[in-house]
Amino acid sequence: MQLVIDKVSKCYSGGNWALKGFTLELNPGVLGLLGPNGAGKTTLMSILATITRATEGRVTWNGSDVAANPDELRTALGFLPQDFGVYPNLNVVEFLEYLAAVKGLDAATSRRRIDELLSLVNLADVRKRPLGDYSGGMKQRVGIAQALLNDPQLLIVDEPTAGLDPEERVRFRNLLSDLSGERIVILSTHIVSDVEATATDIALIAQGTLVAHASPEELLRRVEGKVWEWVLPSAELNVAKQKYLISNTSRRGDGVHARVLADAPPVGAQPVTPNLEDAYLFCLAHHRAGVAA
Amino acid sequence: MKHARILYQMVRADFLERVRRYSFLLTLAFAAYLAWGSASGLIVLRLGEYRGVFNSAWVGSMMTLVGTLFISLVGFYIVKNAILRDEQTRVGRILASTPMSRVFYTLAKTLSNFAVLALMIAVLAATAPFIQFFRAEDTHYQLGRLLAPFLWVGIPAMAITAAVAVLFETLPVLRGGVGNVIYFFVWVAGFALGHEKGIDDFAGFEVIARSMQAALRKVYPAYKEDFSLSLGDSILATKRFLWTGVDWTPAIVLHRMLWILAALATAVVASLFFHRFDPSRAWSFRRASKSPAAARTNGDALATAVEPRVRPSPRPLTPLTQGAGETRFWQLVGSELRLMLKGQRWWWYVVALGLLIASAVSPTVAARDGVLTAAWLWPALVWSQMGARESRYATQSLIFSSARTLQRQLPAVWVAGFVVALITGGGYALRLLVIADWHRLLAWFAGALFIPSLALALGVWSGTSKPFEAIYTVWWYLGPLNHAPGFDFIGTTSATSRPVLYIVSSAILVSAAYFGRRVRMAYA
Numbered sequence: 040m041q042l043v044i045d046k047v048s049k050c051y052s053g054g055n056w057a058l059k060g061f062t063l064e065l066n067p068g069v070l071g072l073l074g075p076n077g078a079g080k081t082t083l084m085s086i087l088a089t090i091t092r093a094t095e096g097r098v099t100w101n102g103s104d105v106a107a108n109p110d111e112l113r114t115a116l117g118f119l120p121q122d123f124g125v126y127p128n129l130n131v132v133e134f135l136e137y138l139a140a141v142k143g144l145d146a147a148t149s150r151r152r153i154d155e156l157l158s159l160v161n162l163a164d165v166r167k168r169p170l171g172d173y174s175g176g177m178k179q180r181v182g183i184a185q186a187l188l189n190d191p192q193l194l195i196v197d198e199p200t201a202g203l204d205p206e207e208r209v210r211f212r213n214l215l216s217d218l219s220g221e222r223i224v225i226l227s228t229h230i231v232s233d234v235e236a237t238a239t240d241i242a243l244i245a246q247g248t249l250v251a252h253a254s255p256e257e258l259l260r261r262v263e264g265k266v267w268e269w270v271l272p273s274a275e276l277n278v279a280k281q282k283y284l285i286s287n288t289s290r291r292g293d294g295v296h297a298r299v300l301a302d303a304p305p306v307g308a309q310p311v312t313p314n315l316e317d318a319y320l321f322c323l324a325h326h327r328a329g330v331a332a
Numbered sequence: 333m334k335h336a337r338i339l340y341q342m343v344r345a346d347f348l349e350r351v352r353r354y355s356f357l358l359t360l361a362f363a364a365y366l367a368w369g370s371a372s373g374l375i376v377l378r379l380g381e382y383r384g385v386f387n388s389a390w391v392g393s394m395m396t397l398v399g400t401l402f403i404s405l406v407g408f409y410i411v412k413n414a415i416l417r418d419e420q421t422r423v424g425r426i427l428a429s430t431p432m433s434r435v436f437y438t439l440a441k442t443l444s445n446f447a448v449l450a451l452m453i454a455v456l457a458a459t460a461p462f463i464q465f466f467r468a469e470d471t472h473y474q475l476g477r478l479l480a481p482f483l484w485v486g487i488p489a490m491a492i493t494a495a496v497a498v499l500f501e502t503l504p505v506l507r508g509g510v511g512n513v514i515y516f517f518v519w520v521a522g523f524a525l526g527h528e529k530g531i532d533d534f535a536g537f538e539v540i541a542r543s544m545q546a547a548l549r550k551v552y553p554a555y556k557e558d559f560s561l562s563l564g565d566s567i568l569a570t571k572r573f574l575w576t577g578v579d580w581t582p583a584i585v586l587h588r589m590l591w592i593l594a595a596l597a598t599a600v601v602a603s604l605f606f607h608r609f610d611p612s613r614a615w616s617f618r619r620a621s622k623s624p625a626a627a628r629t630n631g632d633a634l635a636t637a638v639e640p641r642v643r644p645s646p647r648p649l650t651p652l653t654q655g656a657g658e659t660r661f662w663q664l665v666g667s668e669l670r671l672m673l674k675g676q677r678w679w680w681y682v683v684a685l686g687l688l689i690a691s692a693v694s695p696t697v698a699a700r701d702g703v704l705t706a707a708w709l710w711p712a713l714v715w716s717q718m719g720a721r722e723s724r725y726a727t728q729s730l731i732f733s734s735a736r737t738l739q740r741q742l743p744a745v746w747v748a749g750f751v752v753a754l755i756t757g758g759g760y761a762l763r764l765l766v767i768a769d770w771h772r773l774l775a776w777f778a779g780a781l782f783i784p785s786l787a788l789a790l791g792v793w794s795g796t797s798k799p800f801e802a803i804y805t806v807w808w809y810l811g812p813l814n815h816a817p818g819f820d821f822i823g824t825t826s827a828t829s830r831p832v833l834y835i836v837s838s839a840i841l842v843s844a845a846y847f848g849r850r851v852r853m854a855y856a
């Protein structure tokens with residue numbers, strides 16, 4: 040099972056390049072696709088989900104060109120888009136039965152699968168309610184359920200935890216981890232903690248290009264010895280922000296505790312253990328510095 | 333002053349948002365088409381066998397009537413989405429959190445609608461001098477006579493159309509497809525009332541017609557009451573007469589201005605029904621009595637009531653033993669059919685059943701024709717969802733990323749629509765079978781093919797249900813109801829029946845739908 044993204048670019052009308060020469064090879068596991076807003080994540084997801092065509096480059100699924108044979112990938116695909124709608128007059132079972140029919144699943148299998156999925160996403164109690172009555176978080180769970188309907192080998196989820204409460208978010212992360220065994224999961228998000236909890240691989244994307252592709256451990260190693268905690272008076276914080284890359288601040292009795300990313304520590308700063316958010320910000324800052332240079 | 337500025341900014345933003353959409357080009361193209369139709373003689377204003385000399389007064393008045401007739405109908409459907417757009421873009425929620433009053437909002441939307449419609453009238457006005465030049469029957473240009481009808485007739489007509497569109501959007505029953513169908517009949521009634529009672533109708537037909545008829549009677553006393561604005565009848569207008577225009581007396585102008593007052597009053601009335609984007613007031617007619625009141629309009633209420641208990645160990649998922657994506661076409665047709673009919677209230681089925689039975693047992697063929705005509709208008713809103721549902725409910729990404737969607741889902745939608753036509757018109761077909769009236773049966777079959785084909789093609793290409801609701805209603809009125817040649821897709825009379833034409837048209841429409849969906853998908 041392999042998904043290969045080979046020098047994929049996407050240009051929208053007006054000459055706006057959302058992706059430029061993006062290359063990545065994916066094998067079973069959870070890939071966390073991280074990037075700032077407007078980085079090109081959703082465009083990449085749409086290309087991989089066969090919603091839109093790449094302007095340049097190609098995507099292959101198990102060696103088969105997706106442009107030539109999209110249905111091979113679609114049959115194996117579960118897709119949770121960032122924005123999607125539901126039919127408000129149907130209840131969740133009817134909606135999932137409909138999508139199961141569209142995906143070509145037989146009625147008996149899909150019925151059993153829908154029961155399990157509703158239990159999994161905690162919607163069994165509201166199965167008879169029209170979808171028009173659902174809250175945003177509940178609709179998001181319907182989206183998660185539909186993505187898993189066909190037991191997909193390739194699961195693409197775009198900002199899946201948007202609108203979920205903390206409890207549901209944890210459940211979804213656990214679910215992703217459980218699902219990741221023999222399938223490729225692509226989790227696109229800008230929430231680092233979601234990726235931290237589930238991803239076996241991380242791809243950082245910015246301005247339509249791949250900034251880094253590594254395991255979480257490897258990314259953390261890149262910032263080892265570059266993260267510092269610095270206690271400074273609140274009045275000096277603004278000056279410090281202009282001089283250093285600060286990933287976090289918290290106000291305490293002795294001043295502001297700033298988490299600083301730098302090769303050399305500010306005077307009086309103490310080294311701390313880096314986390315993925317530090318690594319993410321560090322890689323992005325390096326990328327931007329490289330582009331600016 | 334402050335209020336005027338706020339109103340101006342609201343109208344301006346809404347107007348710019350509309351005119352910067354590609355669809356607005358179609359709107360202007362429609363106005364340009366009307367101008368071309370007037371110039372070429374495709375659209376002709378006729379008083380029996382007479383028409384006026386193409387001087388400034390005649391050209392200005394003819395173009396104005398063309399505008400008020402067609403734009404008050406088509407324009408209504410074009411602008412009847414001002415409030416809906418604020419809902420869809422969620423801008424409405426932001427507006428609702430400001431001190432903006434309801435009256436202010438409906439007035440602003442009326443003015444914005446009016447600006448769009450007035451722009452279409454302006455396109456016609458701008459082309460009027462060229463038409464006079466092109467026809468070259470009178471080279472004496474009189475700007476006042478040319479433009480006065482646009483000002484005194486066109487502008488009030490557009491104002492009332494703009495306000496009625498806002499009113500329809502605020503009334504719960506009329507804001508959806510039902511309103512689109514009903515407006516056509518309101519529009520017809522508006523003209524009929526003016527004509528029968530001889531009062532100043534909103535489109536200004538009576539005021540202009542009276543003046544033209546009086547002028548013609550002076551020259552040709554034998555002239556009867558015929559007055560028509562029609563398509564392709566230019567050969568019937570064999571004689572010409574000179575008309576110098578309406579004498580715009582203060583009384584007439586005041587009468588016309590009353591329509592602007594009526595438009596403002598309509599906007600105020602609309603504000604009484606405007607939900608101000610409060611989800612607990614923005615109820616849907618279809619779902620009104622279906623769900624508990626609190627939960628019906630606000631998902632949060634339901635979410636709070638049934639917020640899930642934590643289940644730490646959900647059941648594991650059963651792996652699929654059969655491959656996904658295998659062709660189960662009829663299962664999909666069943667799902668599409670259910671999707672189409674889901675949400676209809678019980679009385680919808682009762683009426684459909686009543687029409688079905690009546691079309692089977694009506695004693696005469698004429699009566700059966702009439703009942704079938706009604707039976708095939710009743711499901712218009714069911715058909716109008718075809719091809720547009722995915723766009724309307726934003727489910728494209730879910731459906732278009734499934735395997736063989738184009739080859740399976742789109743045909744399944746069409747078959748489901750065809751099944752609805754077969755069932756609702758089935759009683760009539762059964763009767764024809766019994767009496768072995770094969771020609772009428774073929775015409776009925778052609779109609780059953782044509783309706784879902786038209787719905788699917790319009791739905792796929794427009795992405796909304798509105799074009800089908802408007803076009804089908806007009807088609808149904810002209811053809812099955814009034815037996816206009818070429819429009820009778822049911823074949824209500826042997827003279828107007830064209831089954832082969834409609835079977836061929838159906839094939840073309842289905843192909844257009846397939847092609848339309850194909851170009852919207854990245855991959856077939």
